[in-house]
Amino acid sequence: MEKKSxxxxxxxxxxxxxxxxxxxxxxxxxxxxxxxxxxxxxxxxELKGLDLLVVGSPIIGWKPSEKMETFLNGLAKEQLKGTKAVAFDTRVKIFIHGDAARKISERLEAAGAEIISKPQMFYVKGREGPLFDGEVEKSVEWAKSIKSLLKTK
Ligand SMILES: Cc1cc2nc3c(=O)[nH]c(=O)nc-3n(C[C@H](O)[C@H](O)[C@H](O)COP(=O)(O)O)c2cc1C
Known part of the structure:
Protein backbone atom coordinates (compact mmCIF):
# COMPACT_ATOMS: atom_id res chain seq x y z
CA MET A 1 0.00 0.00 0.00
CA GLU A 2 1.27 3.47 -0.86
CA LYS A 3 2.14 5.63 2.14
CA LYS A 4 0.32 8.98 2.36
CA SER A 5 2.78 11.85 1.90
CA GLU A 46 -0.26 28.08 1.64
CA LEU A 47 -0.55 27.84 5.42
CA LYS A 48 -3.87 26.04 5.23
CA GLY A 49 -4.35 22.28 5.53
CA LEU A 50 -0.75 21.45 6.45
CA ASP A 51 0.26 18.32 8.36
CA LEU A 52 3.37 20.17 9.47
CA LEU A 53 4.81 23.67 9.40
CA VAL A 54 8.58 24.13 9.86
CA VAL A 55 9.98 27.65 10.23
CA GLY A 56 13.68 28.52 10.29
CA SER A 57 15.72 31.71 10.32
CA PRO A 58 19.29 32.83 10.87
CA ILE A 59 19.81 34.67 14.16
CA ILE A 60 20.42 38.29 13.24
CA GLY A 61 21.20 40.61 16.15
CA TRP A 62 19.93 38.12 18.76
CA LYS A 63 16.60 37.50 17.04
CA PRO A 64 14.99 36.21 13.82
CA SER A 65 15.85 38.09 10.62
CA GLU A 66 13.79 41.05 9.49
CA LYS A 67 12.00 39.14 6.73
CA MET A 68 11.17 36.37 9.20
CA GLU A 69 9.86 38.96 11.67
CA THR A 70 7.66 40.37 8.88
CA PHE A 71 6.28 36.91 8.19
CA LEU A 72 5.66 36.26 11.92
CA ASN A 73 4.05 39.67 12.39
CA GLY A 74 1.64 38.84 9.59
CA LEU A 75 0.24 35.79 11.41
CA ALA A 76 -3.24 36.28 12.83
CA LYS A 77 -4.10 34.99 16.30
CA GLU A 78 -5.90 31.77 15.33
CA GLN A 79 -4.37 31.39 11.89
CA LEU A 80 -2.36 28.27 12.76
CA LYS A 81 -4.99 26.61 14.94
CA GLY A 82 -4.81 22.86 14.40
CA THR A 83 -1.38 23.06 12.73
CA LYS A 84 1.56 21.11 14.09
CA ALA A 85 4.76 23.13 13.92
CA VAL A 86 8.46 23.23 14.78
CA ALA A 87 11.13 25.92 14.52
CA PHE A 88 14.87 26.09 13.95
CA ASP A 89 17.61 28.66 13.54
CA THR A 90 21.15 28.90 12.28
CA ARG A 91 23.74 30.66 14.40
CA VAL A 92 27.44 31.09 15.08
CA LYS A 93 29.16 29.42 18.04
CA ILE A 94 29.67 32.30 20.43
CA PHE A 95 29.02 32.64 24.11
CA ILE A 96 26.05 35.00 23.81
CA HIS A 97 24.29 34.31 20.53
CA GLY A 98 20.71 35.28 21.32
CA ASP A 99 17.91 33.15 19.95
CA ALA A 100 15.63 32.86 16.97
CA ALA A 101 14.24 29.30 17.08
CA ARG A 102 12.68 29.65 20.53
CA LYS A 103 11.22 33.05 19.63
CA ILE A 104 9.78 31.67 16.37
CA SER A 105 8.32 28.72 18.30
CA GLU A 106 6.61 31.08 20.75
CA ARG A 107 5.20 33.20 17.94
CA LEU A 108 3.85 30.15 16.09
CA GLU A 109 2.24 28.98 19.30
CA ALA A 110 0.73 32.43 19.81
CA ALA A 111 -0.82 32.07 16.36
CA GLY A 112 -2.47 28.83 17.51
CA ALA A 113 0.06 26.22 16.33
CA GLU A 114 0.81 23.09 18.32
CA ILE A 115 4.57 22.91 18.82
CA ILE A 116 5.50 19.23 18.64
CA SER A 117 9.26 19.37 19.16
CA LYS A 118 11.64 21.68 20.95
CA PRO A 119 13.39 24.37 18.89
CA GLN A 120 16.49 23.14 17.07
CA MET A 121 19.68 25.02 16.25
CA PHE A 122 22.27 24.52 13.53
CA TYR A 123 25.74 26.03 13.61
CA VAL A 124 27.73 27.90 10.96
CA LYS A 125 31.49 28.43 11.17
CA GLY A 126 31.29 32.16 10.49
CA ARG A 127 28.66 34.73 9.51
CA GLU A 128 28.66 33.57 5.91
CA GLY A 129 29.03 29.90 6.80
CA PRO A 130 29.71 27.26 5.86
CA LEU A 131 27.69 25.01 8.14
CA PHE A 132 29.75 22.92 10.55
CA ASP A 133 30.33 19.37 9.37
CA GLY A 134 27.44 17.13 10.31
CA GLU A 135 24.81 19.87 10.58
CA VAL A 136 22.97 18.85 7.39
CA GLU A 137 22.94 15.24 8.64
CA LYS A 138 21.67 16.53 12.00
CA SER A 139 18.80 18.30 10.20
CA VAL A 140 17.90 15.08 8.37
CA GLU A 141 17.84 13.17 11.67
CA TRP A 142 15.68 15.91 13.19
CA ALA A 143 13.26 15.69 10.25
CA LYS A 144 13.12 11.91 10.72
CA SER A 145 12.28 12.30 14.40
CA ILE A 146 9.54 14.80 13.55
CA LYS A 147 8.10 12.39 10.98
CA SER A 148 7.81 9.71 13.64
CA LEU A 149 6.27 12.22 16.08
CA LEU A 150 3.61 13.01 13.46
CA LYS A 151 2.68 9.33 13.38
CA THR A 152 2.13 9.19 17.13
CA LYS A 153 0.58 12.62 17.82
C1 LIG B 1 24.15 41.38 10.77
C2 LIG B 1 24.31 40.02 11.37
C3 LIG B 1 24.02 39.82 12.71
C4 LIG B 1 24.18 38.53 13.29
N1 LIG B 1 23.86 38.35 14.60
C5 LIG B 1 23.99 37.11 15.15
C6 LIG B 1 23.63 36.87 16.51
O1 LIG B 1 23.17 37.75 17.23
N2 LIG B 1 23.81 35.62 17.01
C7 LIG B 1 24.31 34.60 16.24
O2 LIG B 1 24.45 33.47 16.75
N3 LIG B 1 24.64 34.78 14.94
C8 LIG B 1 24.49 36.01 14.39
N4 LIG B 1 24.82 36.21 13.07
C9 LIG B 1 25.30 35.07 12.29
C10 LIG B 1 24.16 34.49 11.51
O3 LIG B 1 23.34 33.73 12.32
C11 LIG B 1 24.68 33.72 10.30
O4 LIG B 1 25.14 34.68 9.37
C12 LIG B 1 23.59 32.87 9.69
O5 LIG B 1 23.37 31.71 10.46
C13 LIG B 1 23.90 32.46 8.28
O6 LIG B 1 22.70 31.97 7.74
P1 LIG B 1 22.34 32.24 6.21
O7 LIG B 1 23.48 31.70 5.41
O8 LIG B 1 21.10 31.47 6.00
O9 LIG B 1 22.16 33.70 5.98
C14 LIG B 1 24.66 37.45 12.49
C15 LIG B 1 24.95 37.67 11.13
C16 LIG B 1 24.77 38.92 10.55
C17 LIG B 1 25.08 39.10 9.09
Whole structure:
Protein backbone atom coordinates (compact mmCIF):
# COMPACT_ATOMS: atom_id res chain seq x y z
CA MET A 1 0.00 0.00 0.00
CA GLU A 2 1.27 3.47 -0.86
CA LYS A 3 2.14 5.63 2.14
CA LYS A 4 0.32 8.98 2.36
CA SER A 5 2.78 11.85 1.90
CA UNK A 6 3.16 14.48 4.60
CA UNK A 7 1.88 17.89 3.50
CA UNK A 8 4.53 20.19 4.91
CA UNK A 9 5.85 23.67 4.34
CA UNK A 10 9.37 24.62 5.42
CA UNK A 11 9.51 28.41 5.59
CA UNK A 12 12.96 29.95 5.81
CA UNK A 13 14.90 33.16 5.41
CA UNK A 14 18.55 33.31 4.42
CA UNK A 15 21.26 35.78 3.48
CA UNK A 16 24.18 33.50 2.68
CA UNK A 17 22.33 30.27 1.88
CA UNK A 18 23.04 28.19 4.99
CA UNK A 19 19.50 28.30 6.37
CA UNK A 20 18.19 27.48 2.91
CA UNK A 21 20.45 24.41 2.78
CA UNK A 22 19.01 23.18 6.10
CA UNK A 23 15.43 24.00 5.06
CA UNK A 24 15.82 22.08 1.81
CA UNK A 25 17.41 19.08 3.54
CA UNK A 26 14.47 18.98 5.97
CA UNK A 27 11.91 19.31 3.15
CA UNK A 28 13.63 16.54 1.18
CA UNK A 29 13.58 14.20 4.17
CA UNK A 30 9.89 14.97 4.86
CA UNK A 31 9.10 13.73 1.37
CA UNK A 32 7.30 14.60 -1.82
CA UNK A 33 4.50 16.49 -0.08
CA UNK A 34 6.95 18.97 1.46
CA UNK A 35 8.49 22.08 0.00
CA UNK A 36 10.83 24.81 1.21
CA UNK A 37 9.85 28.43 0.56
CA UNK A 38 11.29 31.87 1.35
CA UNK A 39 9.47 33.67 4.17
CA UNK A 40 8.96 36.71 1.95
CA UNK A 41 7.02 34.74 -0.66
CA UNK A 42 4.59 32.76 1.49
CA UNK A 43 0.91 33.37 0.83
CA UNK A 44 -1.68 32.90 3.59
CA UNK A 45 -3.44 30.19 1.54
CA GLU A 46 -0.26 28.08 1.64
CA LEU A 47 -0.55 27.84 5.42
CA LYS A 48 -3.87 26.04 5.23
CA GLY A 49 -4.35 22.28 5.53
CA LEU A 50 -0.75 21.45 6.45
CA ASP A 51 0.26 18.32 8.36
CA LEU A 52 3.37 20.17 9.47
CA LEU A 53 4.81 23.67 9.40
CA VAL A 54 8.58 24.13 9.86
CA VAL A 55 9.98 27.65 10.23
CA GLY A 56 13.68 28.52 10.29
CA SER A 57 15.72 31.71 10.32
CA PRO A 58 19.29 32.83 10.87
CA ILE A 59 19.81 34.67 14.16
CA ILE A 60 20.42 38.29 13.24
CA GLY A 61 21.20 40.61 16.15
CA TRP A 62 19.93 38.12 18.76
CA LYS A 63 16.60 37.50 17.04
CA PRO A 64 14.99 36.21 13.82
CA SER A 65 15.85 38.09 10.62
CA GLU A 66 13.79 41.05 9.49
CA LYS A 67 12.00 39.14 6.73
CA MET A 68 11.17 36.37 9.20
CA GLU A 69 9.86 38.96 11.67
CA THR A 70 7.66 40.37 8.88
CA PHE A 71 6.28 36.91 8.19
CA LEU A 72 5.66 36.26 11.92
CA ASN A 73 4.05 39.67 12.39
CA GLY A 74 1.64 38.84 9.59
CA LEU A 75 0.24 35.79 11.41
CA ALA A 76 -3.24 36.28 12.83
CA LYS A 77 -4.10 34.99 16.30
CA GLU A 78 -5.90 31.77 15.33
CA GLN A 79 -4.37 31.39 11.89
CA LEU A 80 -2.36 28.27 12.76
CA LYS A 81 -4.99 26.61 14.94
CA GLY A 82 -4.81 22.86 14.40
CA THR A 83 -1.38 23.06 12.73
CA LYS A 84 1.56 21.11 14.09
CA ALA A 85 4.76 23.13 13.92
CA VAL A 86 8.46 23.23 14.78
CA ALA A 87 11.13 25.92 14.52
CA PHE A 88 14.87 26.09 13.95
CA ASP A 89 17.61 28.66 13.54
CA THR A 90 21.15 28.90 12.28
CA ARG A 91 23.74 30.66 14.40
CA VAL A 92 27.44 31.09 15.08
CA LYS A 93 29.16 29.42 18.04
CA ILE A 94 29.67 32.30 20.43
CA PHE A 95 29.02 32.64 24.11
CA ILE A 96 26.05 35.00 23.81
CA HIS A 97 24.29 34.31 20.53
CA GLY A 98 20.71 35.28 21.32
CA ASP A 99 17.91 33.15 19.95
CA ALA A 100 15.63 32.86 16.97
CA ALA A 101 14.24 29.30 17.08
CA ARG A 102 12.68 29.65 20.53
CA LYS A 103 11.22 33.05 19.63
CA ILE A 104 9.78 31.67 16.37
CA SER A 105 8.32 28.72 18.30
CA GLU A 106 6.61 31.08 20.75
CA ARG A 107 5.20 33.20 17.94
CA LEU A 108 3.85 30.15 16.09
CA GLU A 109 2.24 28.98 19.30
CA ALA A 110 0.73 32.43 19.81
CA ALA A 111 -0.82 32.07 16.36
CA GLY A 112 -2.47 28.83 17.51
CA ALA A 113 0.06 26.22 16.33
CA GLU A 114 0.81 23.09 18.32
CA ILE A 115 4.57 22.91 18.82
CA ILE A 116 5.50 19.23 18.64
CA SER A 117 9.26 19.37 19.16
CA LYS A 118 11.64 21.68 20.95
CA PRO A 119 13.39 24.37 18.89
CA GLN A 120 16.49 23.14 17.07
CA MET A 121 19.68 25.02 16.25
CA PHE A 122 22.27 24.52 13.53
CA TYR A 123 25.74 26.03 13.61
CA VAL A 124 27.73 27.90 10.96
CA LYS A 125 31.49 28.43 11.17
CA GLY A 126 31.29 32.16 10.49
CA ARG A 127 28.66 34.73 9.51
CA GLU A 128 28.66 33.57 5.91
CA GLY A 129 29.03 29.90 6.80
CA PRO A 130 29.71 27.26 5.86
CA LEU A 131 27.69 25.01 8.14
CA PHE A 132 29.75 22.92 10.55
CA ASP A 133 30.33 19.37 9.37
CA GLY A 134 27.44 17.13 10.31
CA GLU A 135 24.81 19.87 10.58
CA VAL A 136 22.97 18.85 7.39
CA GLU A 137 22.94 15.24 8.64
CA LYS A 138 21.67 16.53 12.00
CA SER A 139 18.80 18.30 10.20
CA VAL A 140 17.90 15.08 8.37
CA GLU A 141 17.84 13.17 11.67
CA TRP A 142 15.68 15.91 13.19
CA ALA A 143 13.26 15.69 10.25
CA LYS A 144 13.12 11.91 10.72
CA SER A 145 12.28 12.30 14.40
CA ILE A 146 9.54 14.80 13.55
CA LYS A 147 8.10 12.39 10.98
CA SER A 148 7.81 9.71 13.64
CA LEU A 149 6.27 12.22 16.08
CA LEU A 150 3.61 13.01 13.46
CA LYS A 151 2.68 9.33 13.38
CA THR A 152 2.13 9.19 17.13
CA LYS A 153 0.58 12.62 17.82
C1 LIG B 1 24.15 41.38 10.77
C2 LIG B 1 24.31 40.02 11.37
C3 LIG B 1 24.02 39.82 12.71
C4 LIG B 1 24.18 38.53 13.29
N1 LIG B 1 23.86 38.35 14.60
C5 LIG B 1 23.99 37.11 15.15
C6 LIG B 1 23.63 36.87 16.51
O1 LIG B 1 23.17 37.75 17.23
N2 LIG B 1 23.81 35.62 17.01
C7 LIG B 1 24.31 34.60 16.24
O2 LIG B 1 24.45 33.47 16.75
N3 LIG B 1 24.64 34.78 14.94
C8 LIG B 1 24.49 36.01 14.39
N4 LIG B 1 24.82 36.21 13.07
C9 LIG B 1 25.30 35.07 12.29
C10 LIG B 1 24.16 34.49 11.51
O3 LIG B 1 23.34 33.73 12.32
C11 LIG B 1 24.68 33.72 10.30
O4 LIG B 1 25.14 34.68 9.37
C12 LIG B 1 23.59 32.87 9.69
O5 LIG B 1 23.37 31.71 10.46
C13 LIG B 1 23.90 32.46 8.28
O6 LIG B 1 22.70 31.97 7.74
P1 LIG B 1 22.34 32.24 6.21
O7 LIG B 1 23.48 31.70 5.41
O8 LIG B 1 21.10 31.47 6.00
O9 LIG B 1 22.16 33.70 5.98
C14 LIG B 1 24.66 37.45 12.49
C15 LIG B 1 24.95 37.67 11.13
C16 LIG B 1 24.77 38.92 10.55
C17 LIG B 1 25.08 39.10 9.09
Missing amino acids: IKALVIFDTTFGNTKTIAEAIAKELGSGAKAVQASSVGAS
